[in-house]
């Protein structure tokens with residue numbers, strides 16, 4: 612009752628003006644959180660994710676923050692760098708981080724749920740961000756040079772097209788704590 616009354620009050624006062632923000636407690640967390648957050652800056656020094664190579668434990672959060680331009684982030688696979696996962700899964704928060712100065716008012720977070728490599732790209736097709744190097748990885752297999760980030764970037768550079776995922780899904784969009 613009480614909670615309902617509160618959310619109704621928030622609704623009528625317009626506090627929920629940013630409908631894309633999911634409250635943390637609403638997220639489905641399948642692994643216990645470690646409390647560690649890895650920040651990745653999209654658009655740092657041009658068409659880059661910085662760092663583009665994150666090593667994370669299960670339960671760590673990876674958080675993307677967005678510098679000026681109109682970047683996003685979408686999960687891909689090692690062999691197909693500039694397109695979403697073939698089975699329709701994978702995260703993509705949409706294009707809602709465009710900003711002309713400072714950092715975007717929102718950030719995007721995922722929780723790392725395994726040690727398997729997670730490949731991702733910026734799906735901004737205007738300007739071919741993916742092909743030009745805007746790709747990254749979480750937990751690449753350092754013992755397997757055939758699946759390195761360097762090789763992935765080569766494949767990205769050769770990609771004929773970059774694809775904007777159709778579905779917004781996965782992860783969480785949150786208000787940037789340090790805009």
Ligand SMILES: *[C@@H]1O[C@H](CO)[C@@H](O)[C@H](O)[C@H]1NC(C)=O
Pocket residue numbers: 681706709735736737775
């Ligand atoms: C950002 O890019 C997307 C995809 O190209 C586009 O649909 C959207 O209109 C752009 N937003 C702004 C504010 O430029």
Ligand SMILES: [Cu+2]
Pocket residue numbers: 658681682683733734735740745
């Ligand atoms: Cu981009």
